Amino acid sequence: MKHFILLICSLSSLFTQKSNIDQIFISTKINGVSVKLGLDKPLDSEFVTAWFDSKTNWFYITAYQANGNKRTLEQTKIIEPIEKIEIFKSKESIQIGMKLAKALETFEKYHIVEPAEINFNLRFPISDVILALEDERPTGKFRFKPKYYKLLETENLFYLSGSILMISNFIAKKDPTIGFSIIAATFIYNQILDR
Numbered sequence: 148m149k150h151f152i153l154l155i156c157s158l159s160s161l162f163t164q165k166s167n168i169d170q171i172f173i174s175t176k177i178n179g180v181s182v183k184l185g186l187d188k189p190l191d192s193e194f195v196t197a198w199f200d201s202k203t204n205w206f207y208i209t210a211y212q213a214n215g216n217k218r219t220l221e222q223t224k225i226i227e228p229i230e231k232i233e234i235f236k237s238k239e240s241i242q243i244g245m246k247l248a249k250a251l252e253t254f255e256k257y258h259i260v261e262p263a264e265i266n267f268n269l270r271f272p273i274s275d276v277i278l279a280l281e282d283e284r285p286t287g288k289f290r291f292k293p294k295y296y297k298l299l300e301t302e303n304l305f306y307l308s309g310s311i312l313m314i315s316n317f318i319a320k321k322d323p324t325i326g327f328s329i330i331a332a333t334f335i336y337n338q339i340l341d342r
Contacts, residue, residue, distance in 0.1 A: 165212050165213055165214045166186045166187060166188050166189065166190040166210070166212065166213045166214070166263065167186065167187040167188075167213070167214050167215060168184050168185070168186055168210065168213055168214070168215035168220065168241060168243075169185045169186065169187055169215070170184075170185040170219075170220075170223070171183070171184060171185075171220055171223040171232070171243065172185065173223065173224070173225060173226050173229060174226070175226050175227065175228070178270060178271060179251070179268060179269045179270040179271050180226075180228065180229065180247070180268075180269040181266065181267070181268055181269075182208075182245070182266070182267040182269065183264055183265075183266045183267075184208070184210070184243075184264060184265040184266075185262070185263070185264060186213070186263035186264065186265070187263065188263050189260045189261075189263040190210060190212065190213055190263065190265065191212075192256070192258035192265070194210060194211040194212050194213065195208065195209070195210045195211075195213075195256065195258075195265050196208075196209050197209070197254065197256060197267060199251050199254065199269075201250060201251075203246075204246060204247045204248070204249065204250055204251075205244050205245065205246050205247070206244070206245045206247060206251065206254070206269060207242060207243070207244050207245075208242065208243045208245075208265075208267065209240055209241075209242045209243075210240060210241050210242075210243075210265070211239055211240045212239070212240070213240065213241050214236070214241055215234065215236070215241050217234040217236055220232070220234045220243065221233065221234050227248065228247050228248035228249050229245050229246070229247055229248075230246045230247065230248055231245070231246040232244065232245055232246075233246075247269075249271060250271070250272065251269050251270060251271060251272075252270050252271060252272040252273070253270045254267055254268060254269045254270060255267070255268045255270075305329055305330075305332075305333040306330060306333055308326075308329060309326045309327070309328075309329030309330035309333065310326065310330065311326070312325055312326030312329065313325075313326025313327050313330065314326070
């Protein structure tokens with residue numbers, strides 16, 4: 148009987164041990180924000196709740212039977228649109244508050260046991276997403292990110308192809324004048340004729 152009582156006591160202490168939130172990982176997407184809580188051991192999904200205050204744009208996560216280092220968690224690298232992180236601790240729980248620069252439309256919670264994580268996908272209103280997509284939409288016939296447009300301009304393509312021809316012919320011990328001619332003709336056209 149004595150061993151049975153010890154077994155029950157040890158099992159109950161296992162179930163009442165708190166999970167520790169080690170880190171908060173934040174990543175942004177065009178349609179929202181992803182927040183991942185890294186835990187040292189799994190936490191029952193029912194012990195984690197969240198809500199968004201639309202008047203103040205604060206998103207709150209409360210984890211019961213969980214703990215965490217307030218200073219470490221508040222020093223989490225924040226990324227726009229998150230402006231600030233605040234941690235509130237009590238004996239029973241830890242609460243993570245995140246101030247957002249814009250409103251949320253909805254959010255989902257995903258519970259992962261191995262590795263021990265709780266993930267939240269915060270979603271912006273569809274109207275904001277459409278506006279962001281409009282800003283990113285290319286104006287030319289090519290649908291690449293703006294930083295790639297410079298590479299696709301005709302003059303840069305001629306410079307690039309001329310350089311490749313010149314280098315490859317030089318390496319193959321052939322006459323590199325074709326590549327050099329393309330580069331020279333492009334330069335003359337850009338500097339003199341295209342004014």
